[in-house]
Amino acid sequence: MIKEITAYEYNGILFKTEYDAEIAEWKLSSRNGSNELSKREEEVFNLVIAGYTNDEIKESLDISLSTVKKHVTSILIKNGVSDRMKLVVNYYTQQGK
Numbered sequence: 001m002i003k004e005i006t007a008y009e010y011n012g013i014l015f016k017t018e019y020d021a022e023i024a025e026w027k028l029s030s031r032n033g034s035n036e037l038s039k040r041e042e043e044v045f046n047l048v049i050a051g052y053t054n055d056e057i058k059e060s061l062d063i064s065l066s067t068v069k070k071h072v073t074s075i076l077i078k079n080g081v082s083d084r085m086k087l088v089v090n091y092y093t094q095q096g097k
Contacts, residue, residue, distance in 0.1 A: 035078045044071040048084055049091050 037045055040061075047057045054068045061068075072084070081087045 037075060037078060041071050041075050041078075044068065045075050048072065048075065049088055 043061060044057055047060060052060065054065060054072065057063075057068045057072075058065050076082065076084075076087060079087055079090065081090060
């Protein structure tokens with residue numbers, strides 16, 4: 001059986017819903033082209049790279065799960081990747097590891 005998959009693309013990244021793609025477009029346009037991570041995003045980024053789950057990040061940083069998810073989404077968008085695995089691979093590739 002073949003299942004049809006619908007995906008929405010923005011800036012080379014595939015999203016599950018059109019809403020997610022629109023949010024990505026809004027975030028990219030509202031930050032004036034800056035790919036820099038905020039201080040909190042850097043903290044979340046480091047934990048993602050270390051293999052933490054969203055729940056573990058929530059506990060470690062004492063923030064809500066929805067805040068973790070927002071930061072992770074923003075980090076993915078700013079790095080031009082669609083999932084955590086690609087983020088980690090890109091990170092280690094750039095580090096030469």
